[in-house]
Amino acid sequence: AQSVTQLGSHVSVSEGALVLLRCNYSSSVPPYLFWYVQYPNQGLQLLLKYTSAATLVKGINGFEAEFKKSETSFHLTKPSAHMSDAAEYFCAVSGSSRIDRRALTFGSGTRLQVQP
Amino acid sequence: DTEVTQTPKHLVMGMTNKKSLKCEQHMGHRAMYWYKQKAKKPPELMFVYSYEKLSINESVPSRFSPECPNSSLLNLHLHALQPEDSALYLCASSQDLMGAQFSGNTIYFGEGSWLTVV
Numbered sequence: 001a002q003s004v005t006q007l008g009s010h011v012s013v014s015e016g017a018l019v020l021l022r023c024n025y026s027s028s029v030p031p032y033l034f035w036y037v038q039y040p041n042q043g044l045q046l047l048l049k050y051t052s053a054a055t056l057v058k059g060i061n062g063f064e065a066e067f068k069k070s071e072t073s074f075h076l077t078k079p080s081a082h083m084s085d086a087a088e089y090f091c092a093v094s095g096s097s098r099i100d101r102r103a104l105t106f107g108s109g110t111r112l113q114v115q116p
Numbered sequence: 117d118t119e120v121t122q123t124p125k126h127l128v129m130g131m132t133n134k135k136s137l138k139c140e141q142h143m144g145h146r147a148m149y150w151y152k153q154k155a156k157k158p159p160e161l162m163f164v165y166s167y168e169k170l171s172i173n174e175s176v177p178s179r180f181s182p183e184c185p186n187s188s189l190l191n192l193h194l195h196a197l198q199p200e201d202s203a204l205y206l207c208a209s210s211q212d213l214m215g216a217q218f219s220g221n222t223i224y225f226g227e228g229s230w231l232t233v234v
Contacts (some may be wrong), residue, residue, distance in 0.1 A: 094164035
């Protein structure tokens with residue numbers, strides 16, 4: 001079964017600093033990987049997704065992620081943090097079977113704090 | 117328009133009450149989902165409907181009863197809940213390309229319904 005592990009439940013950066021949120025996946029077949037963001041008291045919003053078309057994926061709000069098969073990683077980055085980026089970030093994977101692919105399995109989440 | 121609408125936003129119910137959560141999407145999606153999210157935890161899958169048929173039930177207690185009246189609507193009927201069922205309930209939808217090559221279905225989430233069981 002596919003799964004993802006997010007390293008670091010809390011990450012704190014200064015405004016303007018690089019944001020790096022880590023996600024490693026476990027999958028026996030090429031996975032489909034996603035990053036979602038959840039602002040306080042809101043639902044989940046898709047930031048970006050990897051579907052094997054390109055290893056470097058650009059998303060909304062200046063975020064991007066790189067799929068590295070050799071490292072089984074899909075880390076999320078942003079060159080310069082804004083205060084508005086403070087939120088919970090979830091890495092997620094969907095399966096490749098006809099049933100599994102319709103559902104997402106989430107990592108434990110990383111709370112990003114941005115200091116002024 | 118990528119919108120999934122959930123009502124109510126907040127619900128407080130007693131353990132003997134019967135209530136329902138409602139979800140609606142008009143994106144032509146044929147897969148709809150219920151997820152449960154406890155505080156400071158990731159969402160956990162409860163149910164998946166595909167073409168109005170229940171295709172995944174993640175061993176959810178029978179006090180939660182899903183219903184998909186048509187391709188745009190998804191309900192979650194609640195009866196005899198426990199205080200530990202208090203959580204954020206998220207509805208979501210996606211295209212369901214059965215028979216077609218999977219291309220990374222994007223799952224779109226609603227804002228959620230905050231449920232408190234007293």
